[in-house]
Each structure stands twice: as structure tokens, then as C-alpha cells.
Amino acid sequence: MTKKQDNPIGNAIKPHLHPVLLQQLDEAGEASWIDVIRKMEEVYNNVLRYQVELEEKNAALEEAQQFILSILTAMSDVLIVCDRNGMVEEVNRAMLDLLGLAKEAVLGRTFLAFLADEDSKSQAQSFPLRLREQLIHDCEVSFKSADGGFVPVALNCTPRYDTRGRQAGMVLVGRPVGELRKAYHALNQAHEELKLTQQQLIHSEKMASLGRLVAGVAHELNNPISFVLGNVYALQRYRERILTYINAIHGGACAEECEELRKTLRIDRVLLDLGPLIEGTVEGAERTRDIVQDLRRFSAVDKEETKLFDLADVTRNAVHWATRDAKSALRVSLDLPPQPMPVLGTAGQMQQVVVNLVQNAADATLGLRQSTLSISGRVKAGKCLLEFHDNGPGIDASHLSRVFDPFFTTKPVGKGVGLGLSISYGIVERHGGTLSAANHPGGGAVFTLTLPLAESDQADS
Ligand SMILES: Nc1ncnc2c1ncn2[C@@H]1O[C@H](COP(=O)(O)OP(=O)(O)OP(=O)(O)O)[C@@H](O)[C@H]1O
Ligand SMILES: [Mg+2]
Known part of the structure; x- marks a missing residue:
């Protein structure tokens, strides 16, 4: 118990x-x-x-x-899980939101039913077959959207395997590209507008350099035009005297009368003068034509073709024009090699670079008793080298790294916009060369321009 x-x-x-x-x-x-x-x-x-x-x-x-x-709910990309026959087994919230349907209305139906057009359907029908060989990347199909329209989606498709390793279906993950497209389109448009603005800026800078040259051009043209005009006035007067003399002869004047008239009208002198007068007029007109031709390079908006040109010639021409302005007190000394400095590119653009550098030197030395700019040129180690050294105050050390930035200027409004050097830099870079700024140990700024020397076969041709 x-x-x-x-x-x-x-x-x-x-x-x-x-x-x-x-x-x-x-x-x-x-x-x-x-x-x-x-x-x-x-x-x-x-x-x-x-x-x-x-x-x-x-x-x-x-x-x-x-x-x-x-x-699945947090995913912003859309997800569809299908069986081998393409019947939807699972979808995430993003997919339901895109379709505007409840989950019950989607599960158990073929995913093809939710595609918006025949093209998308025929693409999607080939998925199971294509999946045997490769994964499907960023294939674009359109799904019917909640608002009755369609949404393009970039789909990636991968096979899904069961526990025994057999293909049980496929998983589709995609990203609606409508928004992306819109954003891309807006970006593209902004880029195009920016490019246009840049082109306009370059053009207006070019026009500004042209404007600066106009004073010099006016001065230069004045000479030949005034002597062409003087000659033409003289020719007019001579024409009247000759007409009077011929009319007297045709009017039956006697020999003595004609002889008298010939003396008073100085017909022999007129006939002697005619030759030089006409030659002088032709020369003046030709000079005017040459000046206009020189300037035409500046007015063409980047249409100039790539050609072989002599950098020394271009430099001489640019200096000539940039200093023609009667107000310019800048004395430019040129030390260029006697042999040509062949460069392949656009002479007009390079002329613009030299004019900008000369103009900057003139601005920097303005007000000095003696403003000077020494330009020296050399050909060395496959390169053409030009150095511009002025006797101005030089460039402030804190500005040295910024002078090539667009819109960097220390000049008052209306005098400079700060584009000259940045545009010049771009031009030189496109020609495969370099443009650098420094201060000379003896004072003043030094700008160094290098350009690749044209190959001898290019130069020969
Ligand atoms: N020779 C120079 N000596 C001293 N400073 C210079 C010299 N050249 C250029 N600079 C400096 O670099 C700045 C930029 O020059 P840049 O030619 O780009 O523009 P800008 O001359 O001011 O205006 P723009 O050329 O558009 O009329 C100038 O404002 C000036 O401060
Ligand atoms: Mg300038």
C-alpha cells in the first residue's frame, strides 16, 4: 500500500x-x-x-x-511568378497597382491576358522556348494599365525550378519605363537646349571679336577706298575735258582752234595720267577685295573645312587686324621663323585664338606708357609653339587656375564677358594642341600655345 x-x-x-x-x-x-x-x-x-x-x-x-x-510588397519593380503554362501563381503589389486589379482577378490566369498588344503577346509567347537557351534581359512589353491605356515595361525573365531540379515555371521581373522615358526625353531636350545656347554663346563671342576688329577694318578700308574715290573723281573731270575736245573736232573747228583747245584742256597730260589713274583704281579695288576676303574667315560660323595652313601667316594676319584700331597703343613684336609652321585645322578659328590673346594683352596693358606684346614662334619636336608675353601686371596667382573657365572675367561689364580664353582653349584642344597661362619671372603674363606640326606628307600634299 x-x-x-x-x-x-x-x-x-x-x-x-x-x-x-x-x-x-x-x-x-x-x-x-x-x-x-x-x-x-x-x-x-x-x-x-x-x-x-x-x-x-x-x-x-x-x-x-x-x-x-x-x-514582395515593398518592391517597386513588378513581379509575376508563372507555372510552366504561363498561369500566374503569384504577383506583387506593384504589378497589381499597375494593372489596377485585385489579386484574385489575376491569380490562375495566363499572364498573356494582361499584355496590351499583339506584339507584346507574340514576344512573351516565345519566353518559355527562349528560356531553355538563355535568360531574357530587358525585353520590352506593354501591360494593360489601370487607366485603360498601356505601360511599357522592361522585363527580365528567369526559369524557376522545383525541388527535383525540373523547370516549374518562370519568374518575370520588370520596371515600367514610361517615367524613365519621360525623364530621359526631358534630359535630352535640356541637353539639346544647352548645346544650342553654347553654340549661340560661341557665335556671339565670335561676333564680339569681329566687332572689335571693325574699328581696325574701317581704318584699313579707308585708305584704298579714298584713293579709289579720288581717282574716279579725277577720271570724271578728265572725261569732260576729252568730251569737250572731241565735240570741237567733230563740230568742224579748224586746226588752230583744236590746237588751242588741246593746250587749254591739257589733253596730253590727261592722256598720260589715264594709265596710272586706272591702275591705281584697280589696285585700290583689289586691296579692298583682299581685306574683305581676310575678314570673311571670321564671319563664317564654324563652316570652315580642315585644311593645312601656316600658323606664322595666320598669326601675322591676326596681329595685323587686331592692332589696326587707331586707338590701339599696343606695340606687337613678332619673332617668327622664316620657314612655314604647317598645321592642320581651321585657319579662321586659329586666327580667332590669336586675336583673343592679342586683345587680352591690349586690355592688360591699357594705360601703360609703353604697352608691348612679344610673340615668338618656334617649331620643335613635332610641335609648333607660340608664346605671347606682354608687359602688363600679369595674372593674379589666385586667378591662374580659373582664366580658362567660361565667364571668368576681371573686366568691367561691357568690356569683357570672360569667354575669349575658354573658347580659345576649346579651339586649341580640338586641334590637338594645348594653351596654358603663366606669369613671367620678369613680369607680365605669358600664354603658350602649342599645336601639332602637320606631318610632312600632309604638308607636301
Ligand atoms: N594678358 C593677360 N594679362 C592679365 N590677365 C589676363 C590676360 N589675359 C587674360 N587675363 C585674365 O583672364 C580673364 C579671362 O580672359 P578672357 O579672354 O577669357 O575673358 P575677357 O577678356 O575678360 O572677356 P572676353 O574675352 O570674353 O571679352 C580676364 O578677364 C583677365 O582677368
Ligand atoms: Mg578676352
């Missing part, structure tokens, strides 16, 4: 057992009773453990599902 009282579980179960079973148990003896109770206890414990494990696994599964769902 004492042993029965020691077994609390046995005692607890006993009142619930059938009296016959109780009797049999009593008869089977104490040992087998304890065995049965232990077995039951073991089974009960096992059940309890399985249940706890099951609940833990359930919770982990739910958490994993929740995790996947949160990722």
Missing part, C-alpha cells in the same frame, strides 16, 4: 479506471501497473513535445512567409 501511495500519477488515474480493470490491475500486480503508467506518461510527454515543436515550426513558417510577403 505504501508503494501505491508513492505513485502520484497512478493514484490520480485510478479513480477513473473501470472497477473490473482495477481488479485486473490489482491482480496483475504492482509491477505491471507501474509499467503501464510509465508508458502512458512517456507517450503523453512525446505528444506534448511534438506539439511544441510543431507550433515552433508553424511560427517560423509564418514568419518566413511574412518576410517574403513584405519584400
Whole structure:
């Protein structure tokens, strides 16, 4: 009896057992009773453990599902998971939003049903076949959109495998490209506008340099035009005298009268003068034509072709024009090699560079008692080199790195816009050369221009 009282579980179960079973148990003896109770206890414990494990696994599964769902919902790209026949098994929120449909209306239907046009459908139909050989990247198809229109989507498609490694379907991930396209289009437009503005700026800078030259041109043209005019006035007067003389002859004047008239009208002198007068007029007209030809290079807007030119010649011409302005007090000394400095490119643009550098030197030395600019040229190691050294105050050390920046200027409004050097830099760069600024140890600024020397076969041709 004492042993029965020691077994609390046995005692607890006993009142619930059938009296016959109780009797049999009593008869089977104490040992087998304890065995049965232990077995039951073991089974009960096992059940309890399985249940706890099951609940833990359930919770982990739910958490994993929740995790996947949160990722799918957070994705801004659209996602469709299909079976082997293209039936939709899963979609994410972004896809439902794009289609404007509830999940139930999408699951179980073929994904082709949501494509907007035949072209997209025929592309998508080939996905399963193409997937056997390669992954599908950025293939563009249009989906029907919530507003009744369509949304182009760049799709990537990958196969999905089951646990046995067989293809179970495919996963489509895509990004609507409508917005991207719009943004790209706007960017492109802004870029085009910027390019146009830049072109206009370059053009207006060119016009500004042309404007600066106009004063010099006026001065230069004045000479030949005034002597052409003087000659023409003289020719007019001579014509009248000759007409008077011829009319007298045709009017039947006698020989003495004609001789008298010939002397008073100085017909012999007039005839002698006619030759030089006509030659002088032709020369003046030719000079005017040459000046206009020289200037035409400046007025053509970047239409000039690439040609072989002599940098020394271009420099002489540019200096000539840039200093023709009667107001210019700049004395330019040229030290150029006697042999040509052949360069391949556009002479007009290079002329613009030299004019800009001369103009800057003139501005920097303005007001000095003696303004000078020394230009020296050399051909060395396959390069043509030009150095512009003025006797101005030089460039402030803090400005040295900025002088080639567009719109950097230290000049007052109306005097400079700060484009001369930046445009010149671009021109020289396009010619494969370099343009640099420095201060001379002896004072003044030094601008160094190098250009590749044209190959001898280019020069020969
Ligand atoms: N020879 C020079 N000596 C001293 N400073 C110079 C010299 N050349 C250029 N600079 C400096 O570099 C700046 C930029 O020159 P840049 O030719 O680009 O523009 P700008 O002459 O001011 O105007 P723009 O040429 O457009 O009329 C000038 O404002 C000036 O401060
Ligand atoms: Mg300038």
C-alpha cells in the first residue's frame, strides 16, 4: 500500500479506471501497473513535445512567409511568378497597382491576358522556348494599365525550378519605363537646349571679336577706298575735258582752234595720267577685295573645312587686324621663323585664338606708357609653339587656375564677358594642341600655345 501511495500519477488515474480493470490491475500486480503508467506518461510527454515543436515550426513558417510577403510588397519593380503554362501563381503589389486589379482577378490566369498588344503577346509567347537557351534581359512589353491605356515595361525573365531540379515555371521581373522615358526625353531636350545656347554663346563671342576688329577694318578700308574715290573723281573731270575736245573736232573747228583747245584742256597730260589713274583704281579695288576676303574667315560660323595652313601667316594676319584700331597703343613684336609652321585645322578659328590673346594683352596693358606684346614662334619636336608675353601686371596667382573657365572675367561689364580664353582653349584642344597661362619671372603674363606640326606628307600634299 505504501508503494501505491508513492505513485502520484497512478493514484490520480485510478479513480477513473473501470472497477473490473482495477481488479485486473490489482491482480496483475504492482509491477505491471507501474509499467503501464510509465508508458502512458512517456507517450503523453512525446505528444506534448511534438506539439511544441510543431507550433515552433508553424511560427517560423509564418514568419518566413511574412518576410517574403513584405519584400514582395515593398518592391517597386513588378513581379509575376508563372507555372510552366504561363498561369500566374503569384504577383506583387506593384504589378497589381499597375494593372489596377485585385489579386484574385489575376491569380490562375495566363499572364498573356494582361499584355496590351499583339506584339507584346507574340514576344512573351516565345519566353518559355527562349528560356531553355538563355535568360531574357530587358525585353520590352506593354501591360494593360489601370487607366485603360498601356505601360511599357522592361522585363527580365528567369526559369524557376522545383525541388527535383525540373523547370516549374518562370519568374518575370520588370520596371515600367514610361517615367524613365519621360525623364530621359526631358534630359535630352535640356541637353539639346544647352548645346544650342553654347553654340549661340560661341557665335556671339565670335561676333564680339569681329566687332572689335571693325574699328581696325574701317581704318584699313579707308585708305584704298579714298584713293579709289579720288581717282574716279579725277577720271570724271578728265572725261569732260576729252568730251569737250572731241565735240570741237567733230563740230568742224579748224586746226588752230583744236590746237588751242588741246593746250587749254591739257589733253596730253590727261592722256598720260589715264594709265596710272586706272591702275591705281584697280589696285585700290583689289586691296579692298583682299581685306574683305581676310575678314570673311571670321564671319563664317564654324563652316570652315580642315585644311593645312601656316600658323606664322595666320598669326601675322591676326596681329595685323587686331592692332589696326587707331586707338590701339599696343606695340606687337613678332619673332617668327622664316620657314612655314604647317598645321592642320581651321585657319579662321586659329586666327580667332590669336586675336583673343592679342586683345587680352591690349586690355592688360591699357594705360601703360609703353604697352608691348612679344610673340615668338618656334617649331620643335613635332610641335609648333607660340608664346605671347606682354608687359602688363600679369595674372593674379589666385586667378591662374580659373582664366580658362567660361565667364571668368576681371573686366568691367561691357568690356569683357570672360569667354575669349575658354573658347580659345576649346579651339586649341580640338586641334590637338594645348594653351596654358603663366606669369613671367620678369613680369607680365605669358600664354603658350602649342599645336601639332602637320606631318610632312600632309604638308607636301
Ligand atoms: N594678358 C593677360 N594679362 C592679365 N590677365 C589676363 C590676360 N589675359 C587674360 N587675363 C585674365 O583672364 C580673364 C579671362 O580672359 P578672357 O579672354 O577669357 O575673358 P575677357 O577678356 O575678360 O572677356 P572676353 O574675352 O570674353 O571679352 C580676364 O578677364 C583677365 O582677368
Ligand atoms: Mg578676352
